Amino acid sequence: MSGLGRAVAAEAAKLRTLPAAPLTVLGTAILAGAIAGALAAQEPPIPAADAVAGAVPLAQAGAILLGVLPVTQEYAGRQLRTSLVAVPSRGAVIAAKTAVAAAASLLAGALATAAALGAAWGAGIATGDGAPDPLAGGGRVLGAALYLALMGLLAHAVALLLRGPVPALTSTLALVLLVSPVLAGLGAFARWLPDRAAAALYLPDAGPGDWLGPAPGALVALAWIVALTALGAWRFCRSEPVP
Amino acid sequence: MRGLRPLAAELHKTLTLPSTWVALAVTILGTAAITVLNANYARSAIASGDVWDRGLLSPFETGYSGMPLGTVGAVVLGVVAIGSEYTAASTDAGGGRQITTTLAAMPGRTGVLLAKTAVVVLLVALSAAVAIPLSTGIAAVMLGDAAVPTPGFGEAAARSAGAALYWALTAVMAIAITALARTVMIPLVVLIANSSVVSVSILLSRVTPLAFWLPDAAGQRLFGDLSMMEGALDAGPGGLVMAAWAALLLGIAAVVFARRDA
Numbered sequence: 478m479s480g481l482g483r484a485v486a487a488e489a490a491k492l493r494t495l496p497a498a499p500l501t502v503l504g505t506a507i508l509a510g511a512i513a514g515a516l517a518a519q520e521p522p523i524p525a526a527d528a529v530a531g532a533v534p535l536a537q538a539g540a541i542l543l544g545v546l547p548v549t550q551e552y553a554g555r556q557l558r559t560s561l562v563a564v565p566s567r568g569a570v571i572a573a574k575t576a577v578a579a580a581a582s583l584l585a586g587a588l589a590t591a592a593a594l595g596a597a598w599g600a601g602i603a604t605g606d607g608a609p610d611p612l613a614g615g616g617r618v619l620g621a622a623l624y625l626a627l628m629g630l631l632a633h634a635v636a637l638l639l640r641g642p643v644p645a646l647t648s649t650l651a652l653v654l655l656v657s658p659v660l661a662g663l664g665a666f667a668r669w670l671p672d673r674a675a676a677a678l679y680l681p682d683a684g685p686g687d688w689l690g691p692a693p694g695a696l697v698a699l700a701w702i703v704a705l706t707a708l709g710a711w712r713f714c715r716s717e718p719v720p
Numbered sequence: 721m722r723g724l725r726p727l728a729a730e731l732h733k734t735l736t737l738p739s740t741w742v743a744l745a746v747t748i749l750g751t752a753a754i755t756v757l758n759a760n761y762a763r764s765a766i767a768s769g770d771v772w773d774r775g776l777l778s779p780f781e782t783g784y785s786g787m788p789l790g791t792v793g794a795v796v797l798g799v800v801a802i803g804s805e806y807t808a809a810s811t812d813a814g815g816g817r818q819i820t821t822t823l824a825a826m827p828g829r830t831g832v833l834l835a836k837t838a839v840v841v842l843l844v845a846l847s848a849a850v851a852i853p854l855s856t857g858i859a860a861v862m863l864g865d866a867a868v869p870t871p872g873f874g875e876a877a878a879r880s881a882g883a884a885l886y887w888a889l890t891a892v893m894a895i896a897i898t899a900l901a902r903t904v905m906i907p908l909v910v911l912i913a914n915s916s917v918v919s920v921s922i923l924l925s926r927v928t929p930l931a932f933w934l935p936d937a938a939g940q941r942l943f944g945d946l947s948m949m950e951g952a953l954d955a956g957p958g959g960l961v962m963a964a965w966a967a968l969l970l971g972i973a974a975v976v977f978a979r980r981d982a
Contacts (some may be wrong), residue, residue: 654916
């Protein structure tokens, strides 16, 4: 296995054996399923894709928590020094961490969306609306999973930049859950914010105007993530490995 | 003086935490920044006359709309005030936790928790006393003569006090939940997510009206009569319900904190 491959395997092992990581993935899926199920069980019935979309704003808190874990766990105690002794190339550490954060975020997003979709279908059948069209809104459901993964990666980038769990969690959550909804009321510029750009992936009315559209939105969010990750990588490579 | 010593100790510890100053900055500068953006928007909206509710463009409302951000500051203050006690120091420094030192110095555990609560509530009240007048002042200056008349002083004062009370009660619940969880991550995520428009309580309220009795939803009307909270409790009863939740959680935390190994 190449050096980078081993670094990725090491990062994956560190994240997998952190109790908080699998619990967060599981908790996010349960939360998404519960919300989507409750939304789909209401009268009048709503399409399953809308129920999934309704679960995303809260489920993203779980994705963000998962996103900050790979970096912030290193700063609790002296693990980072051990990591850098084992893998002296900081670029390789960051590349491996980012790859693992991306994989974990995609997994969490896919599981949460699948749980939400399953719960919405189950609730739809239980309330007697008949078997739903399984393919209706499939693109938006896929978009919801991608959106959650992007928010996880955004949190990872912020954590790389801010290092501590409290600043990383607080700033990402406050941006996504509070600041961006407030700014959205103030004009069209808010659609360029990372979360609102990416939200075009799963929202029904993602046309021109307030939203960028799915593909451009995802690209804008990705550009934010790349820029923040680059800044974070610059800080990580230049600073001492202590909190 | 003896009774004040735990307060002085907790105040000193809290004020020397960097996160405390970040939380205060979020509350004061964050709400001010949102007010500046908001006032810019309000000015152009007044000039173009393209508004659905002119009442929302008064300097008070323009400054007040950033207040949800203060809840985040209060959550961070409450969570780090007690969560920092449980964070392990670097292994080079022995890997100890501050809580053992704190309890060696002040064996009365209920007193420790109450002193922390008092300090956090004091800081939240101070941040509200700065942030709300600052934001509404910025809005008044920026809107100038174009401004739509502000609600009367009584209503403005009541809603400002309501916001400060909501922040303080949220901070008390943050202390209680963090004392029970003994970690900062989970309380931060749960409380910040729940202080936003996607709060679990608001989602649940679409399923059952009982959700309006949950702590964060019960206090929503402390911010004023918000149209999005159709069916929520009134400010007075809602504030009491929220205060009862905060007292209950703090009571549970005090019992557990006193009886459990630190």
